[in-house]
Amino acid sequence: MNPSLISLSFALLALAAGVVAQVAAPKVVERDEFSVVGIESRTSGEKEMAGDGVIPQMWQRFYQERVLDKIPNRADQNVYALYTSFSHDRMGEYTVVIGARVKDKSQVPAGMVLKSVPAGKYFVLASEKGPAPSVIPTAWMKVAALEDKDQLGGKRAYKADYEVYGPAATDPQNLQADLYVGLK
Secondary structure (H helix, E strand, O other), X not given: OOHHHHHHHHHXXXXXXXXXXXXXXXXXXXXXXXXXXXXXXXXXXXXXXXXXXXXHHHHHHHHHOOHHHHOOOEXXXXXXXXXXXXXXXXXXXXXXXXXXXXXXXXXXXXXOEEEEEOOEEEEEEEOOOEOHHHHHHXXXXXXXXXXXXXXXXXXXXXXEEEEEEOOOXXXXXXXXXXXXXXXX
């Protein structure tokens, strides 16, 4: 058999395997309630999609002001981006908190807020690895597409969604995050 035909066959098999993996059953997990302390801002899906949002500036402030270092009683070394207080759906207004999961709710530094993430079912999607301004919005677009097709493993709750950035996610040009989408 022609070597290039063999290579094409393997490429098609790999592509088919990738398509099958993409339509696999959604990963849904149960999570206990926890709290996040961090900086807060209000925005909307409409503003963020139009390029008029606040999230990129929040991340810049988070790192420039070394917010993570100022949060006492951190439960782990991860960074959390919490989306909560939704007005209605993904295009409406919501609150963004960038910070850390905490063990103790009693110490909230000045200029920061404490928010609770409710216990419940969450759809989990891992972003691709790469530049944050590209891979994180792309991951949320995948969530939206799955939501539109009722493929999240349940209806979206619009109470709290969050991203988890592990300790290795220190390079914004080469990171990966896990997205947790709250379900009813």
